[in-house]
Amino acid sequence: MADQLRPVRTCLIGQPSEVANVLRSAQRRGHLVEYGEPRPMSGYRVAVDVTLMQPAKAAPTPRPATRPAERPAQRLTVSGRTCARVGAVTSAVGVLGGLTYGAWVVVQWIAAHWLQVVGVAAAVLMVAAYLFLRSRGGCAGLHCEGCGH
Incomplete structure (x- = not known):
């Protein structure tokens, strides 16, 4: 046809x-x-x-009206303990991911600014050494009063 x-x-x-x-x-x-x-x-x-x-578009053929067999509805049941475990694992994964991302950002920042980081660390070490030697009561080697150095 x-x-x-x-x-x-x-x-x-x-x-x-x-x-x-x-x-x-x-x-x-x-x-x-x-x-x-x-x-x-x-x-x-x-x-x-x-x-x-x-x-021309053919008219759709009508389907016979059939009813599916009546079945009782099945409900998915999940215990509270399972929900708690899933929530704990999800939270742990989220925290671990956040910490990993934070560590990655710090490493990237240090890699980009390593010279400044070394300079600040050296200055902090010198100040700490000076304060430590001053606290012992001895001469820090920086011409303190009465030392005669």
């Missing part, structure tokens, strides 16, 4: 060679009714209004 054809008006958009191929193919099959002038679009594309003969 041959399909019933009906005219359909549409707009073809594409590169000129692509649109020409579609029009040529539709004309060979005898489905081209009419077409308009190509309108230029962006990106080397054209738009052409065409009327083509296309098969």
Whole structure:
């Protein structure tokens, strides 16, 4: 049985060679009714209004009305202990991920600013050594009063 054809008006958009191929193919099959002038679009594309003969859509076949067999609804039951375990594992994974990300950020920052970090660490060590030697009551070697150094 041959399909019933009906005219359909549409707009073809594409590169000129692509649109020409579609029009040529539709004309060979005898489905081209009419077409308009190509309108230029962006990106080397054209738009052409065409009327083509296309098969009419067949009416959907009705399905027989059947009812599925009645089954009692099954409920998924989860114990409170299982929920607590899932929550604890999820929280632990989240905390571990956050700590890992924080450590990664610190390592990246130190890698980007290592010279400044070494300088600050050296200054802190010198101040700590000076304070330690001063607290022992001896001369820190920085010409303290009464030392005669």
